[in-house]
Amino acid sequence: MKKYNFGAGPSILPQEVMKATSDACVDFNGIGLSLMEISHRSKDWQVIMDEIDVLFKETLGVPEGYSVIFLGGGASLEFCMVPYNFLEKKAAYLNTGVWAKKAMKEAKLFGEVVEVASSADANYTFIPKDFEVPADADYFHITTNNTIYGTELRKDLDSPVPLIADMSSDIFSRPVDVSKYGMIYGGAQKNLAMAGVTFVVVKNELLGKVSRQIPTMLDYRTHIDKGSMFNTPPVVPIYSAYQNLKWIQRQGGVEAMAKRAADRAEVVYGEIDRNRLFKGTANEEDRSYMNICFVMNDEYKDLEKDFLEFALGKGMVGLKGHRSVGGFRASCYNAMPIEGAKALVEVMKEFEAKH
Amino acid sequence: MKKYNFGAGPSILPQEVMKATSDACVDFNGIGLSLMEISHRSKDWQVIMDEIDVLFKETLGVPEGYSVIFLGGGASLEFCMVPYNFLEKKAAYLNTGVWAKKAMKEAKLFGEVVEVASSADANYTFIPKDFEVPADADYFHITTNNTIYGTELRKDLDSPVPLIADMSSDIFSRPVDVSKYGMIYGGAQKNLAMAGVTFVVVKNELLGKVSRQIPTMLDYRTHIDKGSMFNTPPVVPIYSAYQNLKWIQRQGGVEAMAKRAADRAEVVYGEIDRNRLFKGTANEEDRSYMNICFVMNDEYKDLEKDFLEFALGKGMVGLKGHRSVGGFRASCYNAMPIEGAKALVEVMKEFEAKH
Numbered sequence: 107m108k109k110y111n112f113g114a115g116p117s118i119l120p121q122e123v124m125k126a127t128s129d130a131c132v133d134f135n136g137i138g139l140s141l142m143e144i145s146h147r148s149k150d151w152q153v154i155m156d157e158i159d160v161l162f163k164e165t166l167g168v169p170e171g172y173s174v175i176f177l178g179g180g181a182s183l184e185f186c187m188v189p190y191n192f193l194e195k196k197a198a199y200l201n202t203g204v205w206a207k208k209a210m211k212e213a214k215l216f217g218e219v220v221e222v223a224s225s226a227d228a229n230y231t232f233i234p235k236d237f238e239v240p241a242d243a244d245y246f247h248i249t250t251n252n253t254i255y256g257t258e259l260r261k262d263l264d265s266p267v268p269l270i271a272d273m274s275s276d277i278f279s280r281p282v283d284v285s286k287y288g289m290i291y292g293g294a295q296k297n298l299a300m301a302g303v304t305f306v307v308v309k310n311e312l313l314g315k316v317s318r319q320i321p322t323m324l325d326y327r328t329h330i331d332k333g334s335m336f337n338t339p340p341v342v343p344i345y346s347a348y349q350n351l352k353w354i355q356r357q358g359g360v361e362a363m364a365k366r367a368a369d370r371a372e373v374v375y376g377e378i379d380r381n382r383l384f385k386g387t388a389n390e391e392d393r394s395y396m397n398i399c400f401v402m403n404d405e406y407k408d409l410e411k412d413f414l415e416f417a418l419g420k421g422m423v424g425l426k427g428h429r430s431v432g433g434f435r436a437s438c439y440n441a442m443p444i445e446g447a448k449a450l451v452e453v454m455k456e457f458e459a460k461h
Numbered sequence: 462m463k464k465y466n467f468g469a470g471p472s473i474l475p476q477e478v479m480k481a482t483s484d485a486c487v488d489f490n491g492i493g494l495s496l497m498e499i500s501h502r503s504k505d506w507q508v509i510m511d512e513i514d515v516l517f518k519e520t521l522g523v524p525e526g527y528s529v530i531f532l533g534g535g536a537s538l539e540f541c542m543v544p545y546n547f548l549e550k551k552a553a554y555l556n557t558g559v560w561a562k563k564a565m566k567e568a569k570l571f572g573e574v575v576e577v578a579s580s581a582d583a584n585y586t587f588i589p590k591d592f593e594v595p596a597d598a599d600y601f602h603i604t605t606n607n608t609i610y611g612t613e614l615r616k617d618l619d620s621p622v623p624l625i626a627d628m629s630s631d632i633f634s635r636p637v638d639v640s641k642y643g644m645i646y647g648g649a650q651k652n653l654a655m656a657g658v659t660f661v662v663v664k665n666e667l668l669g670k671v672s673r674q675i676p677t678m679l680d681y682r683t684h685i686d687k688g689s690m691f692n693t694p695p696v697v698p699i700y701s702a703y704q705n706l707k708w709i710q711r712q713g714g715v716e717a718m719a720k721r722a723a724d725r726a727e728v729v730y731g732e733i734d735r736n737r738l739f740k741g742t743a744n745e746e747d748r749s750y751m752n753i754c755f756v757m758n759d760e761y762k763d764l765e766k767d768f769l770e771f772a773l774g775k776g777m778v779g780l781k782g783h784r785s786v787g788g789f790r791a792s793c794y795n796a797m798p799i800e801g802a803k804a805l806v807e808v809m810k811e812f813e814a815k816h
Contacts, residue, residue, distance in 0.1 A: 109493050113500045116696055124486055124495045131483035138464050140479045142655040142701060145468045145779060178533030178657060179678065182692035186676035212676050295693050300497040302533060302657045302695030319570050321541035322563075323534065337537040338650055340657030341471055342697060346497060424500060 110446035113424030114253050114397060115275065115296040118441045123349040127300070130345060141345055146338050154348055155333060161351040165359055166277075168284050168307055175329040176347070177304045178340050181274045181293040184304060185209040188247065188270055188289070189216035190324050194316050198222050198243040198267070203230045203252035204430070205272060213247070216318075222246070229431070230255040232389035243267045245288055251276035253296075254428040256399030256435065257392040262286045268312055276396050277305070278354055279440055280364040288312050294347055296396070297440045302343035354440065363440050367395040370438045370447040374398050377451040383409065383458050387431055401433030406461065413457055420453045465801035468779030469608050469752060470630065470651040473796045478704040482655070485700060496700055501693050509703055510688060516706040520714055521632075523639050523662055530684040531702070532659045533695050536629045536648040539659060540564040543602065543625055543644070544571035545679050549671050553577050553598040553622070558585040558607035559785070560627060568602070571673075577601070584786070585610040587744035598622045600643060606631035608651075609783040611754030611790065612747040617641045623667055631751050632660070633709055634795055635719040643667050649702055651751070652795045657698035709795065718795050722750040725793045725802040729753050732806040738764065738813050742786055756788030761816065768812055775808045 111118040130141040135150055144151055162174045185208055189197060193216045201207060201224035213219045223234035230252060239246045245268045251258040253275045260280060263269060268288025275296045289308045295301035313327050322328050328336050354363060375393060378384050378400045387399045402410050417425050427433040436450055466473040485496040490505055499506055517529045540563055544552060548571045556562060556579035568574045575598060578589035585607060594601045600623040606613040608630045615635060618624060623643025630651045644663045650656035668682055677683050683691050709718060730748060733739045733755045742754045757765050772780050782788040791805055
């Protein structure tokens with residue numbers, strides 16, 4: 107039985123990427139050594155670091171004046187690195203969910219935090235539209251896709267101050283106008299790589315402006331200066347990102363990824379809206395293409411567990427929704443083929459026919 | 462031709478560990494999904510996290526009252542996390558090389574740092590023996606093995622204050638009396654795993670005593686409370702550590718690793734001392750079993766490059782010494798078989814015969 111992995115992250119990656127990474131763990135580039143045991147100072151590895159810099163910048167369209175670095179620690183570590191590097195007095199945050207709140211919490215250790223808007227009262231089912239960003243804020247922080255609630259911004263905001271975006275769960279799923287951002291970052295374990303590597307795209311001229319002393323490893327300049335190799339980088343996770351970027355380019359780049367995402371979303375949301383058993387949880391115009399959240403209609407609430415089991419029996423893995431929303435979440439990251447979305451729809455139809 | 466990887470790190474791992482990790486990247490536990498794409502909240506992964514905790518504690522002999530956690534960011538990130546969590550007023554550091562110095566540098570951002578002794582004037586060729594640790598220091602920090610200079614402590618010091626050790630490059634190479642330490646940490650990419658995961662063994666009662674507020678991700682308690690899964694952990698690197706711990710246990714544990722290390726060291730240092738072309742660089746009683754550093758005797762200095770090429774031609778990979786010592790460094794981590802040490806000796810003998 108063909109399995110489709112709808113897990114929210116770590117999550118589906120292209121088969122070719124997993125195969126290439128697995129192969130390199132036995133023999134890297136045919137050099138007779140595993141990728142797991144090679145020095146990060148070796149020429150063979152430096153080639154990968156040089157190429158991934160080009161691939162990442164090309165694929166996302168990173169303009170001059172920005173650096174791309176790869177770190178460990180996950181996006182959660184960035185939640186404190188961002189204020190460490192940028193917050194002198196005041197920062198603005200848009201509260202669109204748990205991850206935005208976590209980012210805000212860390213910033214409060216470093217200065218004043220202004221919450222410009224929040225959808226907390228509606229359990230984050232929408233992304234606030236009407237808000238003002240204080241012109242004297244050091245930066246404005248947003249979370250572009252909210253995995254738990256299934257909402258997504260899907261456009262590049264205008265901001266009067268440097269815009270910093272956590273794009274952990276929708277990076278490389280659509281074209282982004284990087285020039286509108288001061289920084290973009292994310293854990294790579296959804297659309298880009300295996301878990302264990304964080305990407306950071308940062309506008310160089312914004313760095314070095316805070317008055318505090320920054321521990322070496324928490325200072326973005328350290329990693330920019332050393333090409334992400336100030337210390338030993340997470341070699342194998344970076345390699346999987348490298349392979350995935352090559353895969354994205356082979357498919358046609360972020361434009362192709364955006365088309366795939368829209369096609370999957372149309373198929374699955376279409377069925378959610380049609381099927382009398384289910385309903386979506388997020389505000390329609392804010393629906394995420396990455397994490398499609400839905401629940402049983404009230405009169406069928408009792409069938410929730412049955413549907414999960416039925417779907418799992420048909421090869422649909424990782425459909426359980428986050429506990430704070432309940433129901434189901436079909437995460438459809440870059441590597442999810444349209445066949446996966448269609449297979450899920452078939453399962454939803456079959457289940458409807460049974461009830 | 463059989464290759465032996467003498468690289469200083471990321472470095473040799475057992476073939477079985479690399480094979481098992483590679484296999485899991487295609488199909489993990491026969492579940493039809495790759496280790497690279499599974500949720501860290503899945504039952505299959507939780508089993509690994511539960512087992513690695515037991516395996517690590519059993520193998521190293523971690524007593525009650527200590528926690529073991531796995532983080533990202535490398536030992537370099539610990540250089541600031543240690544003072545963040547433990548330095549209230551004053552900390553003592555033993556300066557045995559570049560890594561010790563880097564650790565000291567970060568601590569200075571948080572309080573007073575006392576360098577109890579240093580071998581910097583002798584290019585770190587020995588480990589200082591006569592020093593006094595201030596009784597009012599919050600902790601005493603040491604680096605048990607100095608990869609660049611080939612010196613190693615290889616015994617558990619008595620300290621009047623909590624002893625904190627960076628064991629990045631000799632963890633699991635000998636039995637350690639963990640009860641003598643307040644904390645042991647290290648990057649895993651030498652004796653334990655692929656690059657991308659850091660291990661921390663910490664005495665619980667020492668935590669929570671500093672008055673400063675600690676960012677969530679830099680607070681050891683965060684990771685202890687959540688079993689290293691406060692955020693997405695580096696899944697595949699942790700899995701390689703899990704496989705390696707099982708391998709160490711199959712070989713007979715750290716006692717067997719210590720025997721292997723002593724045997725290798727005897728063979729290689731024996732040849733260095735015998736061979737008229739070479740000489741060791743480290744003080745004899747401080748010689749590292751992990752990183753065997755040697756240079757050409759003065760009258761053969763010109764042959765350095767020749768020897769490196771000759772050895773590489775015979776399958777000896779990664780022998781070039783660090784630029785600050787020069788010459789050669791044969792790193793002999795846990796996975797290096799005695800055959801590797803013997804093969805290197807043969808190459809040294811052949812080269813001597815030619816000159």
